[in-house]
Amino acid sequence: MKIVFKLVGLLVLGFGGVTLLSADELWFEGKTQELAVEEGADIMLSVSSEDGDIRVVGEDRGSIEVTLSDFKADDPKRNRAAIMFTEDNGFVRVKLNLVGKLRKTDIVIRVPQRISMRLNSVDGDLRVDDVVGELDVSAVDGDVVLQEVEGGIVANSVDGDIRIILSDTGFKSPISMVTVDGHVHLVTPSNFHADFSASTIDGTFKSDLEYRVKGGGKNFWGDGVNMNGQFGEGGPPLSMKTIDGSIFVKEK
Incomplete structure (x- = not known):
């Protein structure tokens, strides 16, 4: 079954240096960004963090919602964060890409209950x-x-x-x-x-x-x-x- 992503927030920007070939990017404007997925999608979520806690909560929902505690939209010197995603023969990969100081933020992610994950944390x-x-x-x-x-x-x-x-x-x-x-x-x-x-x-x-x-x-x-x-x-x-x-x- 073909899996269709729907972007919530409609923010896709092309900042150099943070790219993944053949993947789409959903950049953060505020602390929380959301990526909606079709029900029943086969999803692999990857998240890595340094000096910050990661919490993931499974819910009856059709989207992945990520909240970054240290993101400041009004800070012109802030580093960037994006949800990156791709589909390959019906298998969906979703990766949270954190750059610079945002690698040290606390992360809360709300996900569909049926999901596979690869999570890595240093000092958290x-x-x-x-x-x-x-x-x-x-x-x-x-x-x-x-x-x-x-x-x-x-x-x-x-x-x-x-x-x-x-x-x-x-x-x-x-x-x-x-x-x-x-x-x-x-x-x-x-x-x-x-x-x-x-x-x-x-x-x-x-x-x-x-x-x-x-x-x-x-x-x-x-x-x-x-x-x-x-x-x-x-x-x-x-x-x-x-x-x-x-x-x-x-x-x-």
């Missing part, structure tokens, strides 16, 4: 609420919090905690949670089934859910654990790893 936290789709998120010196999410998930952090609260609709796709210096928290529905691995060098593994150990045990090079196990009847792979931190699994 990442939070995603109420989204169904593939998530690839990473933070350096920041926490990762994913709440009421469903889909394949890769969550990484350096010097930060990772917390994932799964939706009640079930665990159907692989999940990887890896942090170097932080804790790993997973909150699951009651009917949770997974084949898991848990590894920590300096920390503990605690689970409110019953599980069966299928291999491994205490880490021979530290005080942590390195085990394989099964929740319920087993299911998609779940990987939980930290070097300096503990792993917690809880039931809703």
Whole structure:
């Protein structure tokens, strides 16, 4: 099905130095800019930030709305920001392009609930609420919090905690949670089934859910654990790893 974008705000400017070949650009005039998409679009959203938090909220909506906390329309020296988008054989790519000081702004994005995302933050936290789709998120010196999410998930952090609260609709796709210096928290529905691995060098593994150990045990090079196990009847792979931190699994 062909996907049609409709521009909200009707602002498309050609400032040099911020271009993406074969992509259209929707430039910001104020703190908030919106890009409307056709219902049912297959969307991949990419966002990167430095020294700022990223929050994404899934809603029953037909557009992507981005708010930048530090954007000042009346500042002639402000740097530019644009929503860049392209379609390739029915697959839509949307990228937030921040230049200069706006790379350090806090970002709030409201999206359709069914969307895939690639989010990266340096010196900032990442939070995603109420989204169904593939998530690839990473933070350096920041926490990762994913709440009421469903889909394949890769969550990484350096010097930060990772917390994932799964939706009640079930665990159907692989999940990887890896942090170097932080804790790993997973909150699951009651009917949770997974084949898991848990590894920590300096920390503990605690689970409110019953599980069966299928291999491994205490880490021979530290005080942590390195085990394989099964929740319920087993299911998609779940990987939980930290070097300096503990792993917690809880039931809703």
